[in-house]
Amino acid sequence: MATTGTEELSGIGSDEGASGDGVRRRDFIEIAAVSAAGVGALATLVPLVSQMAPSKDVLAESTTELDVSAIETGQAIKAVFRKQPVFVRNLTPAEIEAANAVDVGSLRDPQTLAERTKEGHENWLITMGVCTHLGCVPLGAAEGEPRGEFGGYFCPCHGSHYDTAARIRKGPAPLNLEVPEYTFTTDTTVVIG
């Protein structure tokens, strides 16, 4: 017949190639092609999403070294770690005693002072200066700032009070001030991060 060309073409995509259960041989190649394209499309999400994460220069600033020899008992300083404030406080014996006198079970975020400091350096309370409520910088590290009802830190934003172990005692914050990873490399040098 002279019209074979069109007739063969019109057979494509019709059910002629289908076996009894309605599955065509061509289905396989269609599903495989769409799946491969789908996997490829999903893979492009990886760079699109991860470009938003901290870049290498931001991550490179992720340790801070501090000399704490100048901080007298009862004093505190604010340092910067990952562009956020860190409080380094040299606790007085009275403050340590006050922190240890608290019934840990009664705390919102139960932790002892010992768990929040390093052995042999129990007088050094090193915490992030970032309120665990919504991230304000609490007051109390600098001279003359209010230290709240529990003698530690006070966040003025929504009124969170922290005690002398920087544990949350009153107000909306859910957790104690975070203790960052740090080590004493010498008796007076701390590396945070």
Add this chain to the structure above:
Amino acid sequence: MSFPWAKNYEPVNPVMRFFDEKLPLPRFVYNAVGAGYPVPRNLSYLWNFGVLAGFCLVLQIVTGVILAMHYAANAGVAFNSVEHIMRDVNWGWLMRYAHANGASFFFVVIYIHIFRGFFYSSYKAPREMIWLIGVVIFLLMMATAFMGYVLPWGQMSFWGAKVITGLFGAIPFVGEPLQVWLLGGFAPDNAALNRFFSLHFLLPFVIAGAVILHIWALHIPGSSNPTGVEVKTESDTLPFHPYFTAKDGFGLGVFLIIYMAFVFFLPNYLGHPDNYIPANPLSTPAHIVPEWYFWPFYAILRAFTGDLTIPLLGIQIIPAKLLGVLAMFSAILVWFFLPWLDKSPVRSGHYRPLFRKFFWFGLIPTMLVLFWCGGAPAEEPYVMLSQLATAYYFAHFLIILPIISSIERPERLPSSITEAVLGTDKPATAAA
């Protein structure tokens, strides 16, 4: 779609005829906002606010694109570049004040537009889709305005960014990594500022797209009206042009007088003075407040001071911080469900005695209390007041509205818009 009596576009000018044949844009405009679009004859001034919102969007895009020509999105220089716009760029002060106050007035307009919708139940069938798109536009506006406020990189910019991205940190498990990912760092910094600028530039155009869908959806059933009675005959309508182009033009004039009074005479009244202090990551302002248009929602966020626990056992289910975040987002998400929460067949509050009372003496005072508490420090009595108002707010939408719509006896509705306007169903013929 339009009503069968809508006038057809007949170009008289040969240039327009040529144009219309090749690309029917003139026809499109004529049918959308011209004489070819019949609208209810009784639309009040409350129906001006849609056009005003559109005007504000154009205003923000024009002034914003100009600001972007002079602004530098870099944490080291952003603050100074805004001062450079204010002091050195020709007319830069006008562009910035027009943009900053334009954002405020955009929200004034949109709040009136939304509350018009609440009172006249504009969300009811057949206009649900218009309403849903509207709520999406409002959410996009909030995101845009929030990111815009970060750009000048003052103290409120920085701390606002910190507090708002901190909200995401409340989400269990993924919260903290999500927050770091959003900021591109551990605190707001250059990475965050740059992406906020990019998105602040983009989102208004996304809003413009959503506005097109909003109006497209509106033109299918056409505008509702103060009686809530649907259009029945030609005498219920008037062509949009010249009747409502004139009415909207007048409203625009009034709007511009008030807006310009702020731009020229009170340009910083609606802003916060702390935003003229450069961002300082080590010192929090004594009292962080968002821009005024976020106050009601900020009050809801802060109303949750206690954790949700299982009584007696003391097992914490949801911490207070997360509760506040969920409530704040739900306060807007609940609007999505309004078409199905308010089942009364009558639309307009004018014919719903009980609904009207709860609107004027329940919802409106509640919004004002939330607004006032959101701008106040987190102390008593504001905390208690926000808690009461938050409780009423949710009760209004989730409990009171459904109950009202089943027990209320609406007043008698006019049989048509024409009757409501003329006191008779017969179209006016002779001089009326």
